[in-house]
Amino acid sequence: xxxxxxxxxxxxxxxxxxxxxxxxxGENYGKALAVSLSLVSLSIYIFSRFFEEIxxxxxxxxxxxxxxxxxxIGVSGLHLVVLDGGEINPSLSHLIEILSNxxxxxxxxxxxxxxxxxxxxxxxxxxxxxxFLIGLESDLTELLKVGFQSASVAIVxxxxxxxxxxxxxxxxxxxxxxxxLFAGAALTATSIGIxxxxxxxxxxxxxxxxxxxxxxxxxxxxxxxxxxAVVISIVDTGEVDVIKAAKLILIAATFMISAVVMNRFFAxxxxxxxxxxxxPNRGMSxxxxxxxxxxxxxxxxxxxxxxxxxxxxxxGGTEARERLINGIGVLSVVFSTVFFVSIGAKTDLSVxxxxxxANQEGLxxxxxxxxVAIVGKVTAGFFAFSDEKINNLGIGTxxxxxxxxxLVFAGLGAATGALPPSIDVAIVLMVIGTTFLAxxxxxxxxxxxxxxxxxxxxxxxxxx
Amino acid sequence: xxxxxxxxxxxxxxxxxxxxxxxxxGENYGKALAVSLSLVSLSIYIFSRFFEEIxxxxxxxxxxxxxxxxxxIGVSGLHLVVLDGGEINPSLSHLIEILSNxxxxxxxxxxxxxxxxxxxxxxxxxxxxxxFLIGLESDLTELLKVGFQSASVAIVxxxxxxxxxxxxxxxxxxxxxxxxLFAGAALTATSIGIxxxxxxxxxxxxxxxxxxxxxxxxxxxxxxxxxxAVVISIVDTGEVDVIKAAKLILIAATFMISAVVMNRFFAxxxxxxxxxxxxPNRGMSxxxxxxxxxxxxxxxxxxxxxxxxxxxxxxGGTEARERLINGIGVLSVVFSTVFFVSIGAKTDLSVxxxxxxANQEGLxxxxxxxxVAIVGKVTAGFFAFSDEKINNLGIGTxxxxxxxxxLVFAGLGAATGALPPSIDVAIVLMVIGTTFLAxxxxxxxxxxxxxxxxxxxxxxxxxx
Numbered sequence: 001x002x003x004x005x006x007x008x009x010x011x012x013x014x015x016x017x018x019x020x021x022x023x024x025x026g027e028n029y030g031k032a033l034a035v036s037l038s039l040v041s042l043s044i045y046i047f048s049r050f051f052e053e054i055x056x057x058x059x060x061x062x063x064x065x066x067x068x069x070x071x072x073i074g075v076s077g078l079h080l081v082v083l084d085g086g087e088i089n090p091s092l093s094h095l096i097e098i099l100s101n102x103x104x105x106x107x108x109x110x111x112x113x114x115x116x117x118x119x120x121x122x123x124x125x126x127x128x129x130x131x132f133l134i135g136l137e138s139d140l141t142e143l144l145k146v147g148f149q150s151a152s153v154a155i156v157x158x159x160x161x162x163x164x165x166x167x168x169x170x171x172x173x174x175x176x177x178x179x180x181l182f183a184g185a186a187l188t189a190t191s192i193g194i195x196x197x198x199x200x201x202x203x204x205x206x207x208x209x210x211x212x213x214x215x216x217x218x219x220x221x222x223x224x225x226x227x228x229a230v231v232i233s234i235v236d237t238g239e240v241d242v243i244k245a246a247k248l249i250l251i252a253a254t255f256m257i258s259a260v261v262m263n264r265f266f267a268x269x270x271x272x273x274x275x276x277x278x279x280p281n282r283g284m285s286x287x288x289x290x291x292x293x294x295x296x297x298x299x300x301x302x303x304x305x306x307x308x309x310x311x312x313x314x315x316g317g318t319e320a321r322e323r324l325i326n327g328i329g330v331l332s333v334v335f336s337t338v339f340f341v342s343i344g345a346k347t348d349l350s351v352x353x354x355x356x357x358a359n360q361e362g363l364x365x366x367x368x369x370x371x372v373a374i375v376g377k378v379t380a381g382f383f384a385f386s387d388e389k390i391n392n393l394g395i396g397t398x399x400x401x402x403x404x405x406x407l408v409f410a411g412l413g414a415a416t417g418a419l420p421p422s423i424d425v426a427i428v429l430m431v432i433g434t435t436f437l438a439x440x441x442x443x444x445x446x447x448x449x450x451x452x453x454x455x456x457x458x459x460x461x462x463x464x
Numbered sequence: 465x466x467x468x469x470x471x472x473x474x475x476x477x478x479x480x481x482x483x484x485x486x487x488x489x490g491e492n493y494g495k496a497l498a499v500s501l502s503l504v505s506l507s508i509y510i511f512s513r514f515f516e517e518i519x520x521x522x523x524x525x526x527x528x529x530x531x532x533x534x535x536x537i538g539v540s541g542l543h544l545v546v547l548d549g550g551e552i553n554p555s556l557s558h559l560i561e562i563l564s565n566x567x568x569x570x571x572x573x574x575x576x577x578x579x580x581x582x583x584x585x586x587x588x589x590x591x592x593x594x595x596f597l598i599g600l601e602s603d604l605t606e607l608l609k610v611g612f613q614s615a616s617v618a619i620v621x622x623x624x625x626x627x628x629x630x631x632x633x634x635x636x637x638x639x640x641x642x643x644x645l646f647a648g649a650a651l652t653a654t655s656i657g658i659x660x661x662x663x664x665x666x667x668x669x670x671x672x673x674x675x676x677x678x679x680x681x682x683x684x685x686x687x688x689x690x691x692x693a694v695v696i697s698i699v700d701t702g703e704v705d706v707i708k709a710a711k712l713i714l715i716a717a718t719f720m721i722s723a724v725v726m727n728r729f730f731a732x733x734x735x736x737x738x739x740x741x742x743x744p745n746r747g748m749s750x751x752x753x754x755x756x757x758x759x760x761x762x763x764x765x766x767x768x769x770x771x772x773x774x775x776x777x778x779x780g781g782t783e784a785r786e787r788l789i790n791g792i793g794v795l796s797v798v799f800s801t802v803f804f805v806s807i808g809a810k811t812d813l814s815v816x817x818x819x820x821x822a823n824q825e826g827l828x829x830x831x832x833x834x835x836v837a838i839v840g841k842v843t844a845g846f847f848a849f850s851d852e853k854i855n856n857l858g859i860g861t862x863x864x865x866x867x868x869x870x871l872v873f874a875g876l877g878a879a880t881g882a883l884p885p886s887i888d889v890a891i892v893l894m895v896i897g898t899t900f901l902a903x904x905x906x907x908x909x910x911x912x913x914x915x916x917x918x919x920x921x922x923x924x925x926x927x928x
Contacts, residue, residue, distance in 0.1 A: 053743045284513055284798070288510060292506060330795055
């Protein structure tokens, strides 16, 4: 890779005078920014495509490909996408200097300031749109149908890993309270996208077990996001304030119940009114609801992504749902790719080098989290009580992959500065581990002689 | 409006201690940025929706609504979206201070630096995606079918307004060469989107005249973009360098011809290869082509949007075309709205106040540009020679609306600093004027007793 960059550099150096027009210093800085953003974007998309394709051939979810791509091009790898002020790849810097006729200092300044700012904005927009989409896909009616079984699996599957993880980290590993809370919270949420995709791949999505898993994963996601909002608020105030936590749970519950009420009594009326509008872009009004609720969630002390999720949930019961899911699909893929790759790019794997004694704890914690992640969810599967014979082991196994929401925890946790690098990396490794382990484990516990289903569109955007 | 903001401010002030958690100064700056970006985004989308709806009810194109929305919320109006370092609305500043617990200086700093940077990035992304979409819609085969008639209308319709505008500004109004070039160039390109929409509205899109107009508008767009690239490069070097201009025309022609060749010989093979990939996000590879060609266009001295257009043109002849147009639709609307609104927001209409003697020239120039814009295109319509009886006046009138590409010229011209405010505003007024005048003029010259067509999807995104 570095050899290729050097080759490009040498070729460009040769024809340098022909390429670059004389320009002022300010223009060169602007051009350095434009060239840097283009090269960072190209790195993000080309590497994520490459590793997504490898993931697809290994029957693994694309989000893993994005994550690995980020690790490869980020601070733990090639240093092409450096978002935390570290040094960028010297060959890349040289390339940008030639293409924009700028100095190494200008290039480093561009990577210290505007590039991370803009990439982070794109990433935050991406995770917002992704949770808008997850909200749209979280059909309340579907959840009510699978009923109590999903609910008990979801609740046990949230409480057990959270408590086991938090207690284990606190009392066995003596991790401070805040990182232990983050790690515990990151253990809670099964990703609808990944779970649905894995079950679709092995052909069990439409079985009774598949429906219970899906219902539990939906509820799970809601609980996970509420927990995320609570944990982040606790981190923001710097201490565990029980009254504040209770207030936040109340606010979160009120906010989510309002979303449910709006889903039932407001959404259809809203959609009917919007469809009466004459403008060809009237659909943009749904987008305003997404921005507005993200904003309101932010100012009442919750995370903006909870508002994005609520906006999706509100519109999820209306006739606009399918069109929205299809319309938002590309937007979500384009920008959530930036989010997942940037999480990987920021992940400093060097803290896990086992030859450094201080790092050994990080690896051990990652191992501990993976065990808790699996044990917690598999146990929860046995709380799906049923009159019929039911594959409880299969249900629990289906809940194992954590995916997006776990990574959201890691990313936001790292952003708040509350997570020590070893815990941050342990969470990412837990997400990678559970997502890697789930497909083979699911094949073991389910009869996979059935042919794969193709009816469920878990990737509405994949067709573009 | 300001009264409403004050009311919100007063209410919030009252419950201030409950809303805002104690935070450090750096956190407040970060929160001020987040709150500012949310409020700016909400202003952009709410006002653009409102004026788009008014435009739709008056049977005018949505782009006009965006532009007017920008004028209303920008430096010429409410000062809610200030992108050039001006003072923001005091009530808005106060609201942001309360919501983010920050100082007026922090809010102003946020609007001086990161907010315009991020909004400009979104806007540039938007215009790139829009030209990717226009490229996708510019079917070469369709253009060849309408053949010589379209070509002669397009060529005369590009040369005549350019020469008339440039000469008139230079010799009558003594405008310097660079602004005169920009204004002349902005007079050249008919917008496919607006033209198609207007013709669809009055039901003449599928007539022989309609087909000729559409073909000429497509070619027109290509010629306009080449001219844009040439003019911008001339501006960048600070002088009219004939050899450099010729080189640029050669590069632009080579680039566009390569795109045509790739459209014919590479695109289908490329699409076939991509469809063999296993990843559900394989469609993202098309997106990489868009970023890559934008980047290459940028480094060989052309405008990135020319690369975006070429990427669209290359993929426009493949079976992926329809899916791409549908998939990119939402992306294009969401971000090009930011582009058009920000053009409006940056437009300083105060320079056109006729009570200031120095401004009178700007108004006169705007009037001159509108006359040249109409006369140039109507004359071009008579170059559509045909054996059959043909409505030449109708063809010329259909070419009148300038829209997106004209605004791209204005926006990029203002960004380079080459355009004096009066010429910038004159161009924007010319775009507004031609786009406003075209629908009633078209109703006059065509028999509009036909019912509106609904078969042509000029707004693939309008359904979401």
